[in-house]
Amino acid sequence: MAVYAIAFIAYAIDLARRSAVATQAADAAGSTAAPAASETAVGGAGTTVVAPPKRDAVTVAYGRSPSLRVGVALTVVAWLLHAAATVTRGIAAERVPWANMYEFALTGTLIITSVYLVVLVVSKHDLRFLGTFVTGLVLVLLGVAAVNFYVSVVPLPPALQSAWLVIHVFVATSATGFLALGFALSVVQLLQSRRETLAASAKTVKQNFLATLPDSSTLENLAYRVIIVGFILWTFTLMAGAIWAEAAWGRYWGWDTKEVWTFIIWVVYAGYIHARATRGWRGSRSAWLAIIGFSTVLFNFTVVNLFFKGLHAYSGL
Numbered sequence: 001m002a003v004y005a006i007a008f009i010a011y012a013i014d015l016a017r018r019s020a021v022a023t024q025a026a027d028a029a030g031s032t033a034a035p036a037a038s039e040t041a042v043g044g045a046g047t048t049v050v051a052p053p054k055r056d057a058v059t060v061a062y063g064r065s066p067s068l069r070v071g072v073a074l075t076v077v078a079w080l081l082h083a084a085a086t087v088t089r090g091i092a093a094e095r096v097p098w099a100n101m102y103e104f105a106l107t108g109t110l111i112i113t114s115v116y117l118v119v120l121v122v123s124k125h126d127l128r129f130l131g132t133f134v135t136g137l138v139l140v141l142l143g144v145a146a147v148n149f150y151v152s153v154v155p156l157p158p159a160l161q162s163a164w165l166v167i168h169v170f171v172a173t174s175a176t177g178f179l180a181l182g183f184a185l186s187v188v189q190l191l192q193s194r195r196e197t198l199a200a201s202a203k204t205v206k207q208n209f210l211a212t213l214p215d216s217s218t219l220e221n222l223a224y225r226v227i228i229v230g231f232i233l234w235t236f237t238l239m240a241g242a243i244w245a246e247a248a249w250g251r252y253w254g255w256d257t258k259e260v261w262t263f264i265i266w267v268v269y270a271g272y273i274h275a276r277a278t279r280g281w282r283g284s285r286s287a288w289l290a291i292i293g294f295s296t297v298l299f300n301f302t303v304v305n306l307f308f309k310g311l312h313a314y315s316g317l
Contacts, residue, residue: 001146003078004139010071011132017065018129018209062212071131072120078135079117082110093153098169099160101305105145108173108301109138115177125222129213133184164244172237176297178230179269183294185223186287192216193284220283223290224276231269238266257308261300268293 086106090097098107116134119127156165193216213219241262242252253259272289275281281289 001139001142003074003081004135004142007071007074007078008132008135008139010067010074011129011135013067014065014071015129015132015209017067018062018212021062022208022211068128068131071135072128075113075131075135076117079110079113082106082113086110089153095156096166096170098173099156099165100149100151101301102145102149102151104169104173104301105141105149107170108176109141109145111173111177112180113138115174115181119181119226123222125214125218127222129209130181130184130188133187134181137180137184162244162247164240164247168237168240168244171233171240175230175233175237178226178233179294179297182223182227182230182290185219185226186290188213189216189219189223189287190284190291192219193287216283220286223287224273227269227290227293228273231266231273234262234266234269238262257304258300261296261304265293265296265300268296 086097089103089106093099093103097103112134116130188210192210192213195210196216214222241259245254245259246252268289272286272293275289276286
């Protein structure tokens with residue numbers, strides 16, 4: 001957690017530097033533009049003051065940043081330590097380390113970081129700016145898990161002693177990793193879209209780190225692709241859970257609270273994909289649907305697990 005915290009600070013410093021670079025670029029663009037405002041005489045010496053030009057949205061080419069490189073390097077180090085902690089928990093338990101809420105949080109946050117690092121490698125876009133959101137989310141979830149969810153290693157209940165524990169929960173955590181990244185992209189998309197709207201309406205735009213990021217359309221397309229992968233994995237999670245329920249309890253579906261919320265999450269993301277693909281819901285509307293979808297994921301993991309009773313209560317999942 002300490003390494004994640006330092007990485008978060010490094011990413012935050014990079015965002016601040018991006019804002020400074022964007023402001024400098026806007027000032028440079030404004031100084032070369034012809035003054036549009038009228039001059040006003042001041043005093044007897046004939047000194048004049050020229051109203052500064054209105055600064056619209058400026059796109060800035062942003063190169064490598066030392067703080068950004070440090071943030072990514074520390075994220076890799078944190079991931080290695082995180083993986084070691086997860087593996088040692090599994091060795092101590094003599095099983096896969098995701099049989100209760102603490103272990104699920106430990107493994108789930110590891111996979112969120114893993115998805116982020118893999119996407120940095122395979123994506124043609126520079127998405128390192130998402131490090132602030134990813135490390136911040138992981139840090140919060142790990143902190144909550146360590147403080148509120150920690151439990152000692154205990155034997156598995158009979159219903160969890162199944163190969164489906166490995167398959168079902170691992171796929172669910174993988175889906176959560178992709179959906180979390182889609183959530184982060186959608187949040188940035190909304191901020192970028194608002195900035196672009198202000199610029200299109202000829203209003204003064206405050207230059208910040210958004211000027212160094214991809215446009216809202218690119219962010220939306222990236223979020224859509226990532227969420228598609230997460231949705232496919234979540235669909236398999238739903239199917240695998242039904243098969244496991246039949247093996248453990250003799251029925252595929254029983255309207256258990258956890259089952260219902262797993263289905264609700266699936267419906268929300270199915271609605272997101274359908275609305276964007278067939279109804280033309282693009283821009284802010286699709287971003288809000290993606291944010292609502294991940295909110296249901298967090299609700300399922302926190303409120304449903306802690307305050308609703310059901311067949312899944314004994315496992316902490």
